[in-house]
Amino acid sequence: xKIKTLKTExxxxxxxxxxxxxxxxxxxxxxxxxxxxxxxxxxxxxxxxADEFYADETQMQDNDISLKDxxxxxxxxxxxxxxxxxxxxxxxxxxxxxxxxGWGGKTITRYETHQVQDRAHDTILRxxxxxxxxxxxxxxxxxxxxxxxxxxxxxxxAIELYETERDIYLRRAIKADYARFEENxxxxxxxxxxxxxxxxxxxxxxxxxxxxxxxxxxxxxxMWYADALSYKxxxxxxxxxxxxxxxxxAVPIGHNSIIDLKGIPCEEIDMGETTxxxxxxxxKNTFPSLSYDEKKILDIVIKKLGKLTKNDIIEFMHxxxxxxxxxxxxxxxxxxANQLQI
Numbered sequence: 040x041k042i043k044t045l046k047t048e049x050x051x052x053x054x055x056x057x058x059x060x061x062x063x064x065x066x067x068x069x070x071x072x073x074x075x076x077x078x079x080x081x082x083x084x085x086x087x088x089a090d091e092f093y094a095d096e097t098q099m100q101d102n103d104i105s106l107k108d109x110x111x112x113x114x115x116x117x118x119x120x121x122x123x124x125x126x127x128x129x130x131x132x133x134x135x136x137x138x139x140x141g142w143g144g145k146t147i148t149r150y151e152t153h154q155v156q157d158r159a160h161d162t163i164l165r166x167x168x169x170x171x172x173x174x175x176x177x178x179x180x181x182x183x184x185x186x187x188x189x190x191x192x193x194x195x196x197a198i199e200l201y202e203t204e205r206d207i208y209l210r211r212a213i214k215a216d217y218a219r220f221e222e223n224x225x226x227x228x229x230x231x232x233x234x235x236x237x238x239x240x241x242x243x244x245x246x247x248x249x250x251x252x253x254x255x256x257x258x259x260x261x262m263w264y265a266d267a268l269s270y271k272x273x274x275x276x277x278x279x280x281x282x283x284x285x286x287x288x289a290v291p292i293g294h295n296s297i298i299d300l301k302g303i304p305c306e307e308i309d310m311g312e313t314t315x316x317x318x319x320x321x322x323k324n325t326f327p328s329l330s331y332d333e334k335k336i337l338d339i340v341i342k343k344l345g346k347l348t349k350n351d352i353i354e355f356m357h358x359x360x361x362x363x364x365x366x367x368x369x370x371x372x373x374x375x376a377n378q379l380q381i
Contacts, residue, residue: 041067045082054086054093061086072110073155079109100152107155116161119151125168126151130196138184139177140167171201206301210234213293220281228266228276228373235328237278238302240265243329243337245304245320250345255298255316256287260352263289264340267361267376269333276373277333284365288356292370343381355380 043065052061062085069078081102083092094102108118117125126136126147133147140163150156156164167174174197182190213234220226244250244261253261266276280291291297298305298316308315326334344352356362361375 052086054091055088059088070106072106075110075113077109077113079105081105103153111155116156117164122164123151125164129174129193131193135189139181171197171204202301209296209299213296216293225373226281226370227279228270229274230276230279232279234300237280237297238300239326239328240278241303241318242320242324243326245318246324247341247345249341253318254349257349257352258318259290259294260288260356261340261344262291264344264381265337267379268340268381269336270373270376271379282371284362284367284369284371287353288362289371
């Protein structure tokens with residue numbers, strides 16, 4: 040029998056009814072629950088005078104949960120702690136989560152303690168955990184069931200989670216799109232893709248008072264010039280983006296997804312038949328992923344091109360050897376950076 044001492048304490052021992060040092064221990068146990076043999080750790084108090092292990096009411100409750108969590112794990116169900124974590128993530132009470140899901144008022148309380156959930160309820164809890172957007176939808180549908188304060192609190196938390204989860208999925212998708220360049224590092228300027236740097240480069244341009252009318256077309260060109268200049272001066276790009284040759288110049292692969300990354304100050308402007316994307320960042324800002332040398336490179340690009348109009352920067356890009364020597368829709372090689380005009 041494997042025994043681990045958690046702590047010792049001098050107190051009245053309820054086993055022998057004398058005051059002395061008692062041990063609180065964990066013991067590895069094996070038990071069959073609902074036909075499933077499971078291993079788990081149980082908590083006990085040890086009295087050396089009587090040479091006995093015993094459990095108080097709290098320990099018995101904890102041991103019951105430990106047994107049932109071991110059973111849950113064996114069947115691939117959420118443990119009680121994981122259910123608590125899901126509820127805590129949304130900062131929602133047990134009764135309110137039941138209300139949101141249309142379950143009995145004590146269902147979550149039971150699942151977090153002594154009752155093992157069925158597979159159907161487990162699936163719903165997993166979906167809530169992985170899909171904040173669904174949580175928001177359920178919350179909106181049942182808005183009248185909550186107080187205004189509770190509704191706003193849960194909605195705010197869920198929206199924040201949605202934005203975080205969305206950014207994670209978006210980053211994974213962009214990185215997956217760049218897997219094709221693993222054997223062609225020159226396409227990325229001898230740099231690995233860093234979405235943190237991508238975000239900070241865009242924010243750096245958007246924050247500069249020396250960059251005027253920063254819309255998407257102009258931004259894409261500034262990004263290419265920054266990476267190309269970095270490659271020219273240092274032998275490797277800043278962001279690790281790969282750029283495609285399109286009619287208006289260089290555009291990074293995944294550009295539509297990139298501007299949706301968390302932290303990028305992009306404002307959508309309805310232009311009637313089309314949508315314009317404007318980038319602007321006010322106030323005091325930091326750019327933690329960018330080095331001093333990288334900021335210097337960005338400052339050079341800003342000084343040379345920051346005041347150009349969209350049409351001017353397109354025309355300037357069209358005169359680059361990199362653009363002239365790259366077929367439409369092909370990837371622009373960073374080898375042309377050595378002939379850069381800035």
